[in-house]
Amino acid sequence: MLNQLRPAVMSLLALTLLLGLAYPLAMTGLAQAVVPNAANGSLVRVGGRVVGSRLIGQMFTRPDYLQGRPSAAGDGYDPTQSGGSNLGPLDPKLADRIAKSAAALGGDRRTLPADAVTTSASGLDPDISPEFARRQVARIAAARHMDAAAVQALIDQHTEGRFAGLIGEPRVNVLAVNLALDQRFRTGKPQS
Amino acid sequence: MTWQGWAEIALTLVLTVAIAWPLGIHLARVLEGRATPLDPLLRPVERAILALAGPQAATSQTWLGYTAALLAFNVAGFVLLYAVLMLQGMLPLNPLKLAGLSPDLAFNTAISFVTNTNWQAYSGETTMSNLSQMVGLTVQNFLSGATGIAIVGALARAFAAHRGEGLGNFWRDVVRVSLHVLLPLSVVMAVVLAVQGVPQTLAQHIDITTLEGAHQTLVVGPVASQEAIKQIGTNGGGFFNANSAHPFENPSPLTNLIAMIAMNGLAFGCVVAFGRIAGARKEARALVAAMALLLAVAAGAIYLAETQATPALLQAGLASAPNMEGKEVRFGAAASAVFAAMTTGASCGAVNAMHESFTPLGGGVALFLIQLGEILPGGVGSGLYGVVVMALLSVFVAGLMVGRTPEYLGKKVEAREIKFAMLAVLILPLAILGLTAVAAVLPVALKGLSASGPHGFTELLYAYSSGGGNNGSAFAGINANSPWWNDTMALDMLLGRFGYIVPVMAMAGAIVAKPKLAPSAGTLPSDNGLFIGLLIGVILILGGLQFFPALALGPLVEHFQMLARTAAPLR
Numbered sequence: 068m069l070n071q072l073r074p075a076v077m078s079l080l081a082l083t084l085l086l087g088l089a090y091p092l093a094m095t096g097l098a099q100a101v102v103p104n105a106a107n108g109s110l111v112r113v114g115g116r117v118v119g120s121r122l123i124g125q126m127f128t129r130p131d132y133l134q135g136r137p138s139a140a141g142d143g144y145d146p147t148q149s150g151g152s153n154l155g156p157l158d159p160k161l162a163d164r165i166a167k168s169a170a171a172l173g174g175d176r177r178t179l180p181a182d183a184v185t186t187s188a189s190g191l192d193p194d195i196s197p198e199f200a201r202r203q204v205a206r207i208a209a210a211r212h213m214d215a216a217a218v219q220a221l222i223d224q225h226t227e228g229r230f231a232g233l234i235g236e237p238r239v240n241v242l243a244v245n246l247a248l249d250q251r252f253r254t255g256k257p258q259s
Numbered sequence: 260m261t262w263q264g265w266a267e268i269a270l271t272l273v274l275t276v277a278i279a280w281p282l283g284i285h286l287a288r289v290l291e292g293r294a295t296p297l298d299p300l301l302r303p304v305e306r307a308i309l310a311l312a313g314p315q316a317a318t319s320q321t322w323l324g325y326t327a328a329l330l331a332f333n334v335a336g337f338v339l340l341y342a343v344l345m346l347q348g349m350l351p352l353n354p355l356k357l358a359g360l361s362p363d364l365a366f367n368t369a370i371s372f373v374t375n376t377n378w379q380a381y382s383g384e385t386t387m388s389n390l391s392q393m394v395g396l397t398v399q400n401f402l403s404g405a406t407g408i409a410i411v412g413a414l415a416r417a418f419a420a421h422r423g424e425g426l427g428n429f430w431r432d433v434v435r436v437s438l439h440v441l442l443p444l445s446v447v448m449a450v451v452l453a454v455q456g457v458p459q460t461l462a463q464h465i466d467i468t469t470l471e472g473a474h475q476t477l478v479v480g481p482v483a484s485q486e487a488i489k490q491i492g493t494n495g496g497g498f499f500n501a502n503s504a505h506p507f508e509n510p511s512p513l514t515n516l517i518a519m520i521a522m523n524g525l526a527f528g529c530v531v532a533f534g535r536i537a538g539a540r541k542e543a544r545a546l547v548a549a550m551a552l553l554l555a556v557a558a559g560a561i562y563l564a565e566t567q568a569t570p571a572l573l574q575a576g577l578a579s580a581p582n583m584e585g586k587e588v589r590f591g592a593a594a595s596a597v598f599a600a601m602t603t604g605a606s607c608g609a610v611n612a613m614h615e616s617f618t619p620l621g622g623g624v625a626l627f628l629i630q631l632g633e634i635l636p637g638g639v640g641s642g643l644y645g646v647v648v649m650a651l652l653s654v655f656v657a658g659l660m661v662g663r664t665p666e667y668l669g670k671k672v673e674a675r676e677i678k679f680a681m682l683a684v685l686i687l688p689l690a691i692l693g694l695t696a697v698a699a700v701l702p703v704a705l706k707g708l709s710a711s712g713p714h715g716f717t718e719l720l721y722a723y724s725s726g727g728g729n730n731g732s733a734f735a736g737i738n739a740n741s742p743w744w745n746d747t748m749a750l751d752m753l754l755g756r757f758g759y760i761v762p763v764m765a766m767a768g769a770i771v772a773k774p775k776l777a778p779s780a781g782t783l784p785s786d787n788g789l790f791i792g793l794l795i796g797v798i799l800i801l802g803g804l805q806f807f808p809a810l811a812l813g814p815l816v817e818h819f820q821m822l823a824r825t826a827a828p829l830r
Contacts, residue, residue, distance in 0.1 A: 071331035074312035074430050079335045079402075081308045082437060086401045087394035090442065091484040094449045098459035098483065106459045108479045108507070110467075117467045120477055122456050122506040125469040132471070136588070140501075146478050147384055149501035151585040151613035153736030155714040157821055161584065161616075162571040169575040176576030181583035184575060188504030188595075188613045194588040233266050235512020236591035245470055 111246065119242050124193040127241065131210035132248070133195075133203055133222070135241045136182055137168055140190025151188045174202060194238035197226050211252055221247050260566045264593030268558050271519050271597050276551050278524040282440075283531025289439045290412035290432060290536060301438045308438075312430050319425030322768025325413055326761060328429035329406060333373050333757075336402055341369040343395040353388035354463045360386065367745035372396055374756035375403035375638055377489070377496030377608055377731035378748055380740040384478040384499050389463055396496060397485045401445075404492025405436040407640025410760065410767075411529045414644055415536035417771035418668045426767055440525075441492060448487035448521060456510040457483040482507055490521035493638040495608030495731045503598070503611040504587055515594055515611060522607040526636040527551070529643040539668045541786035546646050549794045550604075550636045557624050557635070558600035564621035565592045570824040582621070585613030596621070603628040606638035608731025615709075615718065615734035619821055622734070623814025626721050629728040630810075631802040632687060638729060641756075644763045646794075648680045650785065651766075653797045657783050666782050669775045679766035686758035688805040690727040690751050695720050695809065703743045709736030713820065717813035724806075726751035 098106035109121040119125050126144045127134045141148035154161040168184040169176055180198040200222045208215040225243045229235050288295055295301075309316045320328065343350065344365040348358045360368065364380055371378045372395075381387070387396070409432035416427050453459045458479040465477040482498045486508050489496060499505040509515050527547055534543020565586075568579040581592040590598070595612035602609050603625040614622050628635060634645035651667055655677050658665030665672045698704035698719055708715045718734040725732055726748045733739070739748060784790060 071315060071328045074315045074328065075331040075335040077311040077313065078308055078316075078430060078434060079332065079339060081311055082402060082434070083339065083394060083398045085304070086437065086442065087398040090445070091393045091397060091481045094446070094453070094484040095459050095461060095481055097450065098453040102454050105456045106453050106483075107462070108458050108460075108465060108477055109456045109510075110465070113470075117465070118470050119467060119475065122510050123475075123477060124506075125471070125475055126473060127471060129471060144475065147476050148382070149384065149478075149499050149505050150382075150735065151501070151504070151616060153613055153615040153709060153734070154584065155615060155710050155736075155817070156569050156571065156582065156584070156618050157714065157817060157824065158571075158710065162574050165571045165577075165584075166575045169577065177578040179577050181572060181577065181580035182588050184572070184577070185583040186585070187583075187587050188585045188611065189499075189501035189506060189587060191501070191506055192587050192589075193506055196588055229263060230512040230516075233263050233270060234516055235267075235589050235594055238588045242470065249470070 111242065113246065121240065121242065122193055124191050124241060127245065130206050133200060133207060133239070133241050133244045135195055136192050137164070137184065137186045138190040139186040144191060146191055149189050149191055151190060152186045172202070193240055193242060195241055197237050197239055200239040200244070207248070211248070213252060218248070221251065260562070261593070264562060264591070267593045268562060268597045271516060272551065272555050272558065275520045275523045275601070276527055276547065278520060279527030279531050279547065282525050282528030284535065286408070286440055286528055286532035287535040289435050290415070290532060292431070292435070295439050297439060297443055305434055305438050308434050309431065316428060316430035318428060320428055321424055322426055322764050322771070325426045325429045326764040329409070329760070330757070332402070332429070332433065333406060336399055337369050337373045340372060340395050340399055341365055343391055344368055347388050347391050350388070350390050352390035352393070352461065355388070357386065357388050363742045363745040364740055367749045370749040370752050371731065372399035372494070372496060373403055374729050374752040375407060375492070375494060375606065375641065376726060376729040376752045376756070377494045378726055378733070378752065379496055379731070380745055380748070382500035383497055389461055389480050392485055392498060393481055397488060400485065400488040400492050400494040400496070401437050401441050402433070404441060404488070404494065404639045405433045407638055408436045408440070408529060409433045409640065410763065411533050411640050411643050412536065413764065414647060414767050415533045417767040418537035418539065418670060420771045421775040422773070423771045426771060441488060444491050444525070445484070445487040448491060448517065449483045451517060452486055452514060453483040455514045457486055457514065458507055459483040479507065487521070490518045490607070490609060491525055493522055493526060493605045493607040495602065497609065503609040504613070509611055512589055512594060515590055515598065518609070519598055519601050522609060523601050523605050523636055525639050526605050526642040529640055530636070530646065533643050533647070537668055542668060545786045545791050546650065546794070549791045550634065550646060552791070553795060553798065554600060554604045554635045557604060557628055558597045560624050561599050561621045562593055562596035564618045564624070565596050567618060568825060569618060570821060573825055582616070582618055585616030587611065599625050600628065602732060603730060604635035606633035606641060606729045608725065610732050613735055614721070614732060615736050619814045619817035622717065623810060623818070626717065626724055626814065627802070627806070627810060629724045629730045630687070630691070630806040631798055632684065633728045633730060634798070641729065648683055648763065649798050650794060651676060651680050652684070652801070653790070653794045654783055654785065656797060657793060663781055666776060667785060669778065670770050670773045671776065675769045676766050679762040679769065683759045683762040683766070684801065686754055687727050690754040690758070691723045692809060694723045694747055694751055698723070698747065707738045707741055707744050709738065713813050713816040717817065720809055720813050722748065723751055727755035729755050
């Protein structure tokens with residue numbers, strides 16, 4: 068094996084320079100030049116201030132905002148600790164947590180969509196199902212003293228269907244809807 | 260269940276198998292040393308690297324020479340990666356000043372990436388600097404994949420030869436595969452991913468204030484370039500802890516589709532390339548058919564399992580709903596199920612949903628796919644040599660039944676080859692079941708588990724299956740960053756990788772020396788439905804006999820427990 072030492076070391080070093088430095092750096096240069104917004108995390112700005120990433124969910128608790136799914140990432144939507152609950156299907160902790168979430172959401176349990184009471188795999192899921200969004204319309208409308216139909220229309224605008232009608236699931240980007248709510252109705256604060 | 264879900268699963272598999280042909284044809288050209296369209300750009304680089312490598316890169320190697328070169332290359336790769344991880348704190352491109360890894364974690368991680376496993380006992384976002392991700396992990400994502408694919412060339416040449424000796428040159432194979440196959444595919448995929456929203460930057464943290472005024476730290480980095488080769492090379496080691504479920508690794512249903520095609524397409528392509536080089540195109544088609552058929556059944560089974568009502572949801576009063584715990588809304592049950600089947604059918608190990616939160620049967624099917632030996636379609640290269648081993652065993656079993664010396668692709672299959680084939684196959688139960696059995700009685704191992712009872716046992720069994728099968732996915736509740744877990748998992752991965760490769764190379768050495776026979780009336784055809792059925796039977800019986808007792812203690816018990824619970828509220 069000793070006579071293979073030179074080819075092993077030399078080819079490894081050459082390939083490391085090419086694949087470990089040249090390739091990622093070239094891709095970085097290219098992406099930064101062509102799609103700087105996407106390459107830098109799809110950041111969303113309001114009045115010049117970065118308020119989040121379109122792709123990363125954040126914690127919403129106020130009644131006048133659309134709220135996302137429960138999150139197992141740190142204390143909730145912590146991108147430095149991405150991950151799921153990893154609770155098994157029969158784990159009593161899972162049943163307890165889901166029962167609590169369902170109770171907190173109220174309304175008819177039978178029609179509650181599963182994404183409303185389950186944590187996502189990343190803990191950073193930026194989306195909810197259209198059904199879960201629909202259930203929140205009345206609350207948002209009441210908190211903002213506005214017409215429920217207008218809120219639903221706004222949610223519909225930000226609902227994305229399956230790709231090519233087949234791929235993935237229909238979804239609502241929570242941050243996008245909340246930005247639109249704030250923009251359309253000026254303040255996010257309850258107006259009472 | 261929705262018809263769109265079934266259609267998505269079918270479409271994904273059809274596209275994946277379809278792309279295997281152009282990929283396989285290209286790969287065959289590369290392994291045969293013929294011209295490719297990118298030669299004007301890549302040939303000078305190839306020549307330069309091979310010149311640096313010296314005269315060893317220009318000779319034809321016997322199986323021993325080829326294997327020695329392969330092992331030397333992997334040892335060198337291990338040493339470099341281990342050094343990068345240990346010294347991370349002193350190296351540049353580390354904006355967060357992350358310290359070097361502990362010795363056992365660095366050892367585990369280096370073995371993990373060199374063996375194409377990408378088991379991760381760490382969280383990428385809080386452990387790895389950008390330099391470690393690029394120069395350390397990305398490089399081994401390429402080279403461990405190229406190592407596997409090189410063996411496709413060696414094995415195919417063994418079957419093509421007539422009383423031959425040489426299997427080709429490892430250095431030439433590994434460099435050509437890296438340059439002409441993996442690099443161009445990765446460049447294209449990285450660009451597509453970056454356009455779709457996968458970050459590609461040298462920054463690492465972005466601090467922001469959210470809409471509600473909370474503080475949030477976004478983690479970014481050179482993700483797209485690593486994500487591309489992570490899928491194409493069936494590596495599966497995520498930039499982030501949440502892997503392909505993380506919106507920055509896999510932002511949309513479209514990127515998810517691309518990721519799935521990428522993590523299986525080239526593995527199927529290896530079979531196509533093997534068929535072309537060995538002069539056995541129809542036989543390769545039969546292998547692809549058997550692999551794809553089993554994969555499709557597994558994907559459908561996981562989808563069925565994941566759309567059943569689960570006890571936790573039923574108890575909370577929800578009507579039947581998909582098991583969305585540990586799944587992303589943009590993917591849902593169908594895209595999560597087919598991803599799970601493809602990542603465990605290949606030895607990829609990327610996950611877009613948390614397998615630990617799957618229903619017992621959903622997670623159990625994923626686990627069984629790993630235990631079948633990572634051949635559906637398996638890792639790049641490793642899937643091909645794994646399925647060829649199974650094909651040899653199939654013709655051997657058929658030969659026993661009719662009392663003839665079996666042949667495969669014009670080569671007589673005799674005692675020596677079957678011994679090496681069985682030696683390779685038996686390393687998996689030895690590593691997986693042996694380590695699981697030991698760990699199951701040791702408190703130091705059990706400390707790392709997040710669950711008890713049958714689910715805890717499945718967590719344990721999944722970990723060692725994932726290591727031995729060089730998969731790298733996990734029932735991720737496990738805390739595997741302790742010396743016991745880091746060291747035994749490293750041993751598991753080494754046995755599963757090189758304990759398999761060395762007998763396969765010895766087998767290739769035996770096959771290359773045999774005369775190439777023309778098929779006679781007594782030859783069992785290995786390109787028809789009968790052979791596909793026989794091959795599927797051998798794969799299932801071998802895997803089933805080895806692992807069914809263990810599966811019965813984990814996923815199956817848990818499934819019956821679940822039935823007992825879900826039946827009650829419905830009554």
